[in-house]
Amino acid sequence: MTSYAWAQGRLRGIDLSWPTFALLTLVLSVLVLLPLFWLVYYSFRNDAGGGATLDNFIALVADPTLLRAYGLAIGMALGVGALACVIATPMAWLVSRTDLPGRRIIRVLVTASFVTPPFLGAIAYEIIAAPNSGIVNILYRKLFGLDSSQYLVNIYTFTGLIFAIACFTFPYVFTLVANALDKVPSDLEDASAILGGKSMTTLRKVTIPLVLPAMLAGTLIAILQALTMFGSPAILALPAGFHVITTKIWSLFQFPPRLGLAAAAALPLLVITVILLRAQKSILGRKGYTVLGGKSGTPRVTQLGPWKWLAVAFVVTVLCLTVFFPYAAILKTAFTGTVGDAISFDTLTLRHWKFVLFEFSATQLALRNTFLLGFMTATVVTAIALVVSYLVIRRSVSGSGFLGVLATAPVAIPGIVLGVGLFLSYANPTFQLYGTIWILLIAFMTIELPAGYQQMSSAFSGVHPELEEAGRIMGASRLRTLWDITAPLLRTSVVAAWCFVFVGTIRELSATILLTTANTKLVSVIIYDLNESGDLGAICVLGIILLAASFAVVFIANRVPVLGGSQMNARG
Amino acid sequence: MSFLELDGLTKSYGSQTVVKGVNLSVDKGKLVCLLGPSGCGKTTTLRLVAGFVPANAGEIRVGGQTMSSAQSTVPPEGRNMSMIFQSYALWPHMTVFQNVAYGLKLRNLPQAEIASRARTILAATRLLPLESRYPGELSGGQQQRVSLARALVIKPEILLLDEPLSNLDANLREEMRFEIRRLHDEFRYTTVYVTHDQVEAMTTADIIVVMNDGRIEQAGSPEDIYERPETEFVARFIGGTNILTGTRGDGDVVVHEGGLVLRCGSGSVASSGNTAVSIRHHDIQLSPTRPAGADTNVAAGTVTRQIYLGSHRDYLVLLTGGETVRTVAPVNVAIPVGQQVWLQFPPESCRALAQ
Numbered sequence: 001m002t003s004y005a006w007a008q009g010r011l012r013g014i015d016l017s018w019p020t021f022a023l024l025t026l027v028l029s030v031l032v033l034l035p036l037f038w039l040v041y042y043s044f045r046n047d048a049g050g051g052a053t054l055d056n057f058i059a060l061v062a063d064p065t066l067l068r069a070y071g072l073a074i075g076m077a078l079g080v081g082a083l084a085c086v087i088a089t090p091m092a093w094l095v096s097r098t099d100l101p102g103r104r105i106i107r108v109l110v111t112a113s114f115v116t117p118p119f120l121g122a123i124a125y126e127i128i129a130a131p132n133s134g135i136v137n138i139l140y141r142k143l144f145g146l147d148s149s150q151y152l153v154n155i156y157t158f159t160g161l162i163f164a165i166a167c168f169t170f171p172y173v174f175t176l177v178a179n180a181l182d183k184v185p186s187d188l189e190d191a192s193a194i195l196g197g198k199s200m201t202t203l204r205k206v207t208i209p210l211v212l213p214a215m216l217a218g219t220l221i222a223i224l225q226a227l228t229m230f231g232s233p234a235i236l237a238l239p240a241g242f243h244v245i246t247t248k249i250w251s252l253f254q255f256p257p258r259l260g261l262a263a264a265a266a267l268p269l270l271v272i273t274v275i276l277l278r279a280q281k282s283i284l285g286r287k288g289y290t291v292l293g294g295k296s297g298t299p300r301v302t303q304l305g306p307w308k309w310l311a312v313a314f315v316v317t318v319l320c321l322t323v324f325f326p327y328a329a330i331l332k333t334a335f336t337g338t339v340g341d342a343i344s345f346d347t348l349t350l351r352h353w354k355f356v357l358f359e360f361s362a363t364q365l366a367l368r369n370t371f372l373l374g375f376m377t378a379t380v381v382t383a384i385a386l387v388v389s390y391l392v393i394r395r396s397v398s399g400s401g402f403l404g405v406l407a408t409a410p411v412a413i414p415g416i417v418l419g420v421g422l423f424l425s426y427a428n429p430t431f432q433l434y435g436t437i438w439i440l441l442i443a444f445m446t447i448e449l450p451a452g453y454q455q456m457s458s459a460f461s462g463v464h465p466e467l468e469e470a471g472r473i474m475g476a477s478r479l480r481t482l483w484d485i486t487a488p489l490l491r492t493s494v495v496a497a498w499c500f501v502f503v504g505t506i507r508e509l510s511a512t513i514l515l516t517t518a519n520t521k522l523v524s525v526i527i528y529d530l531n532e533s534g535d536l537g538a539i540c541v542l543g544i545i546l547l548a549a550s551f552a553v554v555f556i557a558n559r560v561p562v563l564g565g566s567q568m569n570a571r572g
Numbered sequence: 573m574s575f576l577e578l579d580g581l582t583k584s585y586g587s588q589t590v591v592k593g594v595n596l597s598v599d600k601g602k603l604v605c606l607l608g609p610s611g612c613g614k615t616t617t618l619r620l621v622a623g624f625v626p627a628n629a630g631e632i633r634v635g636g637q638t639m640s641s642a643q644s645t646v647p648p649e650g651r652n653m654s655m656i657f658q659s660y661a662l663w664p665h666m667t668v669f670q671n672v673a674y675g676l677k678l679r680n681l682p683q684a685e686i687a688s689r690a691r692t693i694l695a696a697t698r699l700l701p702l703e704s705r706y707p708g709e710l711s712g713g714q715q716q717r718v719s720l721a722r723a724l725v726i727k728p729e730i731l732l733l734d735e736p737l738s739n740l741d742a743n744l745r746e747e748m749r750f751e752i753r754r755l756h757d758e759f760r761y762t763t764v765y766v767t768h769d770q771v772e773a774m775t776t777a778d779i780i781v782v783m784n785d786g787r788i789e790q791a792g793s794p795e796d797i798y799e800r801p802e803t804e805f806v807a808r809f810i811g812g813t814n815i816l817t818g819t820r821g822d823g824d825v826v827v828h829e830g831g832l833v834l835r836c837g838s839g840s841v842a843s844s845g846n847t848a849v850s851i852r853h854h855d856i857q858l859s860p861t862r863p864a865g866a867d868t869n870v871a872a873g874t875v876t877r878q879i880y881l882g883s884h885r886d887y888l889v890l891l892t893g894g895e896t897v898r899t900v901a902p903v904n905v906a907i908p909v910g911q912q913v914w915l916q917f918p919p920e921s922c923r924a925l926a927q
Contacts, residue, residue: 466661472648473622473655474675474726480649484674488665 021397024388028406031446035421042424043263056264066265069248072158073227076244079162080169080226085219087166087318088173094311096181098302106315107178113322114171115550117507119231119527120543121168124326126235127536129155133339135329156240165232167322169225173218180214213283220280224273228414230510235531245269246416246510253514259424266417274412334540352537360538362521369437370506370523371549377444378502382494385452393460407453410446415510418446423514435517443511448501455500459493495557503550573636575600575762576730580630583616590616592786593630603756603763605773608783614766615734621764622655622732623648634729654723655732658739660715662707668718669703675726689725696758697721713744724759731761737772749775770810782806800838804925807850814897816849825868826924830893833868834917839924848925855921856899858887860907862914869917873897875909889913
C-alpha cells in the first residue's frame with residue numbers, strides 16, 4: 001500500500017520544543033531576573049569599600065530629602081488618581097449611557113490623549129502655563145496691562161504637576177469605566193426600575209456599584225503611572241524646586257554617583273508597584289462583581305434634556321485641556337519664532353525645523369538611534385512573544401507556564417527601577433555595554449515584553465487548537481502547520497503587536513534617561529535636554545516628528561495588504 | 573487479524589486515568605461508533621488513535637503496524653488518517669477549494685490531479701458551486717460538508733469523527749446523519765465515530781461500542797446493543813428501560829421484592845446475589861384488569877402520571893412493591909391517575925442481567 005510507504009518515509013522530526021524552551025527561559029531570566037538581582041545586591045553593598053552593609057537603607061530612612069521625595073511622589077500620585085477619577089468617571093458615563101452628541105468622536109479623542117507621550121504633554125503645559133513665558137499668562141498680562149511679575153496660572157507647582165499628569169493619565173480610568181458601563185446589561189437596571197427605583201436611585205444603587213471595580217482599577221493604574229513617571233516631574237517639578245522619587249533616583253546618578261543608595265531607593269518603588277498591581281488584579285478578578293454573559297441587550301440611554309449643554313460644556317472643557325490646547329500649543333511653537341509671538345504671517349517660520357533637521361548635530365543621530373532601536377525592539381520582542389505564547393498557550397512543554405510569568409513580570413518593574421538595575425548589571429567592566437545602544441535594546445526589550453506577550457497570547461488563544469490539529473492529521477508536520485495555518489491567522493495580530501511595541505519604544509524616557517550617553521542619545525532624551533536649555537520650538541518639532549512616526553507606522557500597518565491590512569475580512 | 577486494533581490502551585492525566593485498558597478490533601471498511609456519556613473517555617480514545625496524545629500503556633495497531641505504544645508515538649501526520657472535528661476546524665484564511673486541496677498539496681501530487689480529485693469530492697458532497705467561498709461565508713451544514721470533503725479527499729486509512737454533528741440544529745443533524753452513512757457506503761473507509769447521541773450511533777454505525785468510565789461496557793451491532801444488552805448501564809443508556817432488581821428463585825426466575833416473579837426470555841440469572849431485569853417501556857402491557865391465566869410476570873400498581881402524546885400515552889405506574897415503572901400504551905387505553913392497573917412483562921422481552 002502506497003500510504004504505508006508514505007507514512008514510513010517521513011522522518012519523525014526532531015522535537016524542537018525543549019531546546020527552544022530552555023533557550024527562552026535563559027533569555028527571559030537574563031532580561032528580567034538579572035537586573036533585579038544586581039539591584040538587590042548593590043542595595044546591600046557599600047559603594048566605597050564593598051562588603052555587605054545596611055548603610056544604604058539606613059541612609060534612605062535618615063535622609064530627609066529622600067523621604068520627602070517619596071512623600072511628594074505618593075501625594076502627587078494620589079492627587080493624580082483622584083483627579084483622573086473625578087474627570088473620567090462622569091465623562092465615561094456621559095459617553096456610554098447618555099444621548100450626548102458626538103459620543104464616538106469623544107472616545108476617539110480621548111484615545112488620542114492616550115497616544116501623547118506624557119513628557120510631551122508636560123512640555124505643552126510649560127508652553128501654555130509657565131509663569132513668565134506661558135501663553136495664558138502673556139495674554140492675561142496683555143489683557144489687563146499688568147507688569148511681567150504678574151501671572152494667572154503657574155504650572156511649576158505641586159498642583160500644576162498633578163494637573164499636567166492627570167490630563168494624560170485619565171484615559172486609563174475612562175477606558176475601563178466606559179467599557180464596564182457598556183457591559184452592564186440593561187436588564188439589571190430595568191429590574192431596579194420595575195421594583196420602583198427612580199432613575200437616580202437606579203444609578204446610585206445598581207449602576208455605580210457595578211462599575212466601581214473598574215473605577216478603582218483604573219484609578220490604581222493612574223496612580224501607578226504617576227508614581228513611576230520620570231518625564232513630567234523632571235520637566236515640571238525640578239523648576240518648581242522639588243524632587244519626586246523618580247527624579248531623586250536620577251539625581252543620585254549625577255556626579256558623584258551613589259549607586260548603592262539609588263538601588264536602595266528604587267526597591268520600595270518596586271514593592272509599591274507590585275502591591276498596586278496585585279490590588280488592581282484582585283479588584284478586577286472578582287468574578288462575582290463583573291457582569292459577564294447573558295443577553296444584555298443595549299445599555300439603557302439616559303435623556304439629558306436641559307442638562308445636555310452643561311454636559312457638552314464639561315466634555316469640551318476636558319477635551320480642550322487634554323487634547324486641543326496641548327496640541328495647538330505644540331503646533332504653534334513649532335512654527336513660530338518664540339512662544340510669546342502672536343500668530344500671523346510675519347511670525348510663521350520654519351526656523352525650528354531647519355535647526356532640528358539640519359543644524360543641530362545631535363538630532364540626526366538621535367533620530368537614527370530611536371528608529372533603529374524601535375525597529376529592533378519591536379522585531380525581537382514580537383518574535384520572542386510569539387514563541388513564548390505558543391509554548392504557553394499550547395502547553396507543548398511542561399513548565400511552560402513559568403515562561404509566561406517571566407514574560408509578564410516586567411510589568412511590575414517601573415522604568416526608572418529597571419534603568420538602575422540595568423546600569424548596575426551591564427555598566428561594569430565585564431560587559432561594558434554602557435554607552436552602546438545594546439544596553440538600551442535590552443532595556444526596551446524588557447519593558448515592552450509584557451505588552452507584546454499579552455497581545456500575542458490573546459491572539460493565540462483566538463486560534464482554535466483544532467485548526468492546527470486538522471493540519472497535523474491531514475499530513476502536515478508541526479512546523480509546516482505553524483507556517484501554513486497558524487502564521488497566516490496570526491499575521492494581523494503580529495503586525496499589531498509590532499506597531500504597539502514600536503510606538504511604545506520610541507517614546508520611552510524613564511529607563512533611557514539613566515542609560516544614554518552622548519553617543520546613544522534618543523529623541524526623547526534630546527527633548528529632555530533641549531527643555532533644560534529652554535529651546536521649546538525645537539522640542540515641538542521633535543515631538544511632532546515622534547507623533548507623526550507613530551501614526552505613520554500604525555497607518556501603514558493597517559493599509560498594506562501583505563501585512564494583513566484588508567484581505568482578512570473573510571474570517572469564519 | 574483486524575485492521576485497527578486497540579490493545580490494553582491506557583491513558584492517564586496525572587493521577588486520573590481516563591482510558592482504562594481498552595481492547596477493540598475494527599475490521600477494514602467498518603464504521604464503529606464510540607458511544608457514551610460525557611467524560612467516559614471516548615474522545616480521549618479517539619485522540620489516542622489520531623496520535624494527538626501519547627498512550628501510557630497498551631498499543632494501537634493499524635494493519636499490524638504499531639502506531640502508538642508506551643514507548644513511541646507516530647505523529648498524527650505520519651498516520652495517513654483524517655479527522656472531522658467538533659468545531660469543523662476549517663481554515664478561515666483558505667477558500668473551500670483550498671481547504672479541500674491542502675491535504676493533497678501536502679502529498680506533492682501534480683496540480684492537475686489535485687484539482688480533479690478535489691473537484692470530484694466537492695461534487696460528491698454537493699459543494700462544487702461554493703468552491704471559491706471562504707468558510708465564514710457558509711452555513712453550518714455547508715461547513716460540515718466541507719469538513720467531510722476535506723477529510724475524505726486524501727483517501728485516509730482511517731477516518732475519525734469527533735462529535736461532528738453536535739453544533740448543528742435538529743433538522744440538519746438528522747439530514748447529516750444519513751449523509752455520513754451515505755458517504756461511508758460510497759467510500760468504505762474504516763471509520764471511528766465518537767458521539768453521545770444514541771440515535772446518531774444507531775443510524776450510522778456498523779458496530780456500536782458503549783463506553784463508561786474509561787472502559788468498554790459492550791461492543792456489538794446496533795441490534796445486539798439494543799436487544800441484548802449485557803449490563804444495566806448499556807440497557808439504561810440505549811433506548812431507555814425499566815430495571816427491576818431481584819434474587820434468583822426456583823427454576824431460573826428472578827423474584828423481585830413484593831413477590832413479583834419474572835421469567836426471563838434471555839440473559840443470565842446470577843446464581844447468588846442480585847440480578848437486574850431490564851424491560852423496555854414499550855414492551856410492558858398495561859390493562860385495567862388482571863390478565864387471565866398468568867401467574868408470573870404480572871404485577872399490580874397505581875397510575876401516578878399519564879401524558880397524552882398524540883401517538884401514544886406515557887404512563888408512570890407505582891408497583892405495590894414500591895418501584896416506579898414507566899410504560900407506554902395505545903391512545904385508547906386511557907386510565908386516570910390514581911386508578912389500579914395491571915402490568916404484564918412478557919418473558920421474551922425480559923432480559924436478565926447478572927451483576
